Amino acid sequence: IAGITQAPTSQILAAGRRMTLRCTQDMRHNAMYWYRQDLGLGLRLIHYSNTAGTTGKGEVPDGYSVSRANTDDFPLTLASAVPSQTSVYFCASSDQASGVGYNEQFFGPGTRLTVL
Amino acid sequence: AQSVTQPDIHITVSEGASLELRCNYSYGATPYLFWYVQSPGQGLQLLLKYFSGDTLVQGIKGFEAEFKRSQSSFNLRKPSVHWSDAAEYFCAVVRYNNNDMRFGAGTRLTVKP
Numbered sequence A: 001i002a003g004i005t006q007a008p009t010s011q012i013l014a015a016g017r018r019m020t021l022r023c024t025q026d027m028r029h030n031a032m033y034w035y036r037q038d039l040g041l042g043l044r045l046i047h048y049s050n051t052a053g054t055t056g057k058g059e060v061p062d063g064y065s066v067s068r069a070n071t072d073d074f075p076l077t078l079a080s081a082v083p084s085q086t087s088v089y090f091c092a093s094s095d096q097a098s099g100v101g102y103n104e105q106f107f108g109p110g111t112r113l114t115v116l
Numbered sequence B: 001a002q003s004v005t006q007p008d009i010h011i012t013v014s015e016g017a018s019l020e021l022r023c024n025y026s027y028g029a030t031p032y033l034f035w036y037v038q039s040p041g042q043g044l045q046l047l048l049k050y051f052s053g054d055t056l057v058q059g060i061k062g063f064e065a066e067f068k069r070s071q072s073s074f075n076l077r078k079p080s081v082h083w084s085d086a087a088e089y090f091c092a093v094v095r096y097n098n099n100d101m102r103f104g105a106g107t108r109l110t111v112k113p
Helices: none
Strands: A004-007 A010-013 A019-025 A031-038 A042-049 A076-078 A087-094 A111-115 B003-005 B010-014 B019-021 B024-026 B032-038 B044-050 B056-058 B064-068 B073-078 B087-094 B107-112
Touching: A004 A087, A019 A031, A019 A087, A019 A111, A042 B087, B003 B087, B010 B019, B019 B107, B024 B073, B032 B064, B032 B073, B044 B056, B044 B064, B044 B073, B073 B087
Parallel strands: A010 A111, B010 B107
Antiparallel strands: A004 A019, A019 A076, A031 A042, A031 A087, A087 A111, B003 B024, B019 B073, B032 B044, B032 B087, B056 B064, B064 B073, B087 B107
């Protein structure tokens, strides 16, 4: 069982370039999330998706967009990267259908992005 | 909005010593509380969670946490730390049926031989 995979593992990007971070899960979870992790700030939610076809904004959505065409994939796009978007990005998923109210999020290994 | 404070940025303990990592949350209603651990270069792994019921919850790897509503705290404990526990620990809070999980800034644990 792979769980959640993210690609690329790391990337150095010139400012102004467009970049898509990929995230795929094989657990059939309906909810997926993108976080950025910065030293001293912990993880902050960028965007989320409760189910295929729907997305929502998190705490720090500016400069990022997402789409959710199917259950398994949840790509994060930086349309025009800026140095402040240098961070480690984590994708996560959870099964929100089991009626518990809130379930554990499973995290991918992360993508380290440097914008110069 | 809910927020989470982890007062200790870095803690060093000797192997075999007890451990307590502090977490305070700010939220009007009863939150769902979590502790995650992150080993270097890895993603986050859930240690334990509190939704309701018994305020002392047991997790994996011998960790436990106690929810204290009066103190708005959810501190993580382990009676005897192992060298493999060296990692970054994050406390998190979320409202029922709300996808906005808020994390603390993390506490880095170093374990001395």
